[in-house]
Amino acid sequence: MNFFDIILWPLRWVIEVVLVSGHAFVTSLGMPFNSGWSWVLAILVLVLIVRSAMIPLMLKQIRSMRGMMEMQPEMQKIRDKYKGKRDQFSQQAMQQEMMALYKRHGSSPLSGCWPMLIQMPIFFALFQVLQAANQNRAGVGMMSLDLAKSFSESTIFGAPMSAVLSHANGNSTIITVAVVLIVLMVGTQFFTQFQITAQNVSQAAKESPMYRQQRIMMYLFPLLMVVSGVMFPIGLMVYWALTNLWTTGQQWWTIRNMPTPGSDAAKKREERLRAAGKWDDHPDNPANKKKKFDEETGKPIVQTGQRQQPIGKQRAKKKKGKR
Known part of the structure; x- marks a missing residue:
């Protein structure tokens, strides 16, 4: 066992627990034990657990990336301020101003990398589970030899979960299923990036170098x-495709409900709120920035001329009894 295997061992053990438990659950509902679709549903359970656990991190990433895009005009001003100044003092001062700008906007240059960095070990651990199953070896935990064989040899549309496109040897079934999964992976990834660049970026941010880099990444990924x-094996591409579908849906919800101020998505949201008669009292309305809102109802708190004194529990009971 090499160093990489040792690092992934605990994660692989957890993945096997989730896969085997998910497989046992769907087979208890009547799905065939050796069906590839039973294992696809088990992989779906894994995706739901992983992505649900990552929701707080994703929300933080969305806010941070939105701040990164919005502060690009200010970032460019700092670069212009120190343009041509290569001395150590100027470079240090520029870095300090940039760090202060990141802190003010609650952003970080690494914020967009964390979700991918967290998912990569899961991806490789799942690859090791499939690889071991393809070699007729039991897993490190709950994946027994019988379950490993079932996982490896089960098929979807006739293509084994352990099959790899580069080793298809002209098998038209494997080639077709693999190509469909690749198209699904690429299509969902491109659409997710397109949603961000086309709808959730303000006009000022579109003029920044970061926006142009994001457009390039939209085609590179x-x-x-x-x-x-x-x-990669079919089973691993199933996981990737399901993860991308989750990301697409999550991004759609985020852009619809938490759009970047000044973006096309924010304008559409404002139009929906106006049509529903909710814009005048909404916290996102610039006219309400100085108002305080009730945390439970979401409605603005009306300030009266006289400050209402707090009422103790005993006085409150007496007052209620008099009514």
Whole structure:
């Protein structure tokens, strides 16, 4: 066992627990034990657990990335201020101003990488589970030899879960299923990035270098998925495709309900709130920025001229009894 295997061992053990438990659950509902669709549903359970646990991190990432996009004009001003100044004092001062800007906006240059960095070990651990199953070896935990064989040899549309496109040897079934999964992976990834760049970026941020970099990544990531899809097993691509579908739905909800101020998505949301008669009292309305809102009802608190004194429990009971 090499160093990489040792690091992934605990994560692999947890993944096997989730997969085996998910498989046992769906088979108890009547799904065939050796069906590839039973294992697809088990992988879906894994995706739901992983992505649900990552929701707080994703929300933090969304806020941070939105702040990153919105502060690009200010960032460019700092760069212009120190343009041509290569001395150590100027470079240090520029870095300090940039760090202060990040802190003010609650953003970080690494914020967009964390979800991917967290998911990569899960991805490789699942790859090891499939690899062991394909070699007729039991897992490190709950994945017995019988379950490993079932996982490896089960098929979806006739293609084994352990099959790899690069080793298809002309098998049209494996090639077709793998290509469909790659198209699904690429399509969902591209659509997710397109939603952000087309709808959830303000006009000022669109003029920044970061926006142009994000546009490049929108085309680069799908190409990486094409290359990866050729080398990875069908079961792993199922996990990736399901994860991308979750991301697409999550991004749609975020853009609809938490759009970047000044973006097209924010304008559409304002139009929906106006049509529903909720914009005048909504916290996102610039006219309400100085108002305080009730945490339970979400409605603005009306300030009266006289401050209401707090009433103790005993006085409150007496007052209620008099009524």
